[in-house]
Amino acid sequence: MWESALSRKLTDPLLLAAVPWTSPSARALADVAGILSDSGVETHFIELMRAAGVAVRQQVWVDGHPLDGLIGDRLAIQLDGFAHHRAADRRRDIAADARLLLRGFHVLRFDYQQVLFDPGHVTATILTAMAQGLHRPR
Structure with a gap:
């Protein structure tokens, strides 16, 4: 919710930081919200990768479209939200x-269910791809 408000410029990070949150979890969510994530699943993914020690650049434009994440120079991460099921x-x-x-990228695509409810699979898949050097240029 905070990311949506931030990206639509309905609030800003300074206002979120100034709120006297009574709940530690609300404070934690406000602290990690940013304008680079288009959705909560993206923020959760970034936090998951941060915990694994993996640096991810968000919203990197390639081929006229933003990648949800780019690891190294060549490992493209795409995240599909909960409602991402239309054929088009x-x-x-x-x-x-x-x-x-x-264009020489390796694409890993994960959905909402995998990121939120099977994070071990997501992390293991990315770490395996990195161990194989898929994040490096050819």
């Missing part, structure tokens, strides 16, 4: 993944 969205994503592959 899926076809667009398949085409974008193919264009990225042809």
Whole structure:
């Protein structure tokens, strides 16, 4: 919710920091909210990677479109939200993944369920890809 408000310029980080939160979890959520994540699943992913010691750049533009995350120079991360099930969205994503592959990127795509409820799989997959050097230029 905070990320949505930040990206729509309905509030700003200074205002969030000034709120006297009574709940530690509310304070923690406000502290990690930023304008680079388009959704809560993206923020959760970034926190997951931070805990694993993996640096992720967000909203890096490649081929005229932003990547949800870029690890190193070549490991593209795309995150699909909870409501991301329409056929047109899926076809667009398949085409974008193919264009990225042809440009030398390795694309890993995770959905809401995986990031929130199977974070071990997400982390292990990314660490394995990095161990294989998929984040480095060819």
